[in-house]
Amino acid sequence: MNERTIPVYQPDLSGNESRYVNEAVDSSWISSQGSFLKRFEEMFGAFIGTPHVTAVSNGTVALHLAMHCLDFQPGDEVIVPSFTYIASVNTIVQAGGTPVFCEVRSSDWLMDPEDVISKITPRTRAIMPVHLYGAACDMDRLCAISKEYGLRMIEDCAEALGTSWKGQHVGTFGDVSTWSFFGNKTVTTGEGGMVATRDPALLRKMAIAKGQGQDLDRRYWHSVLGFNYRMTNLCAAIGTAQMERVDDILGRKRNIAAAYRKELANAPVQFQTLPNEVVSSEWLVSLLLPKGIDRDRVMKSMGDLGIDTRPVFYCAHHMPPHARPDLRLPVSEDIAARGISLPSYPQLTADDIERVCNALKRLI
Secondary structure, eight states: OOOOOBOSOOOOOOSSHHHHHHHHHHHTOOSSOSHHHHHHHHHHHHHHTOSOEEEESOHHHHHHHHHHHTTOOTTOEEEEESBSOTHHHHHHHHTTOEEEEEOBOTTTOSBOHHHHHHHOOTTEEEEOOBOGGGOOOOHHHHHHHHHHHTOEEEEEOTTOTTOEETTEETTSSSSEEEEEOBTTSSSOOBSOEEEEESOHHHHHHHHHHHBTTBOTTSTTOBOSOOOBOBOOHHHHHHHHHHHHTHHHHHHHHHHHHHHHHHHTTTSSOEEOOOOTTEEOOOOSOEEEOOTTOOHHHHHHHHHHTTBOOEEOOOBGGGSGGGOOTTOOOHHHHHHHHHEEEOOOOTTOOHHHHHHHHHHHHHHO
16 A cells, blocks of 8 residues: 655645635635735734735745835845745846845755855945745844845845744844745745844835835825735635644644654754754755765656655756856755755654655655
């Protein structure tokens, strides 16, 4: 008898998700207005530690909206890790900026502050720390760089709900932060995102721009160029139910990550190594295979055994739309070539984790 397939991720929808969606349907408020939108925003803002949040339709438009409202001009440079999901880079270009790729650290796979400094030019307008896989960038160092050089900071927190640096939730350090609620995120709305800021004036600007530029106090008066980036009440209903259980979901994901590290402690693999200042959300358990191992072959063999895996992100400077043939980022390139993500969803059992680890160890 074949064992069941273990996916990389599936959302936990065992709370009030169905009930709240039905309530939204029964109310007839299924588009971009309704009571669940306010509830979701308030719960999310309270969780990360700022009331200045507004929900949007996905994490990618959250990034674009944030940069649009920071008034980027053609030629403005944004320093961003090349080792990141492509949306971090695409949206810089879409907002009129120029991505400048920096290196990551070999320990935590995140933005290297020293390389950031080396990439600053008179055209540099902002830096974009990306908190990958639930880890947190060195916010002490990056905030100091931002202040010293007068740079804006956009925190990409798509994968970091529940992550903190020295007890402060990520996304509350920079000028603006962006979040994703895609189906594989710690909290999901199916599709959805959020922008957050410490600046109420910037929040108002983003709230106007996300709704076709319509004035918040004058219906059908469009005072600025805007977009249709609004979240639906149906999505917010799911998000509200998810936020009710976010601490439980995070606890289970942290236990899963700890179990993986214990099971693979003697295997020749390398996990992200986080400093003591970081509490990770452990969004996706990822590791580096030994050098010389054919990652694609390992992943294919894992799939044949009914275990889904996925590669970590490829470097953006290798992608055709953003290719930099002369750029060498050896740490990023090594991680991108050897990294693999394991099943990490909250409902994983101890037997599931043992099965994944045993298969991986055999194949290595």
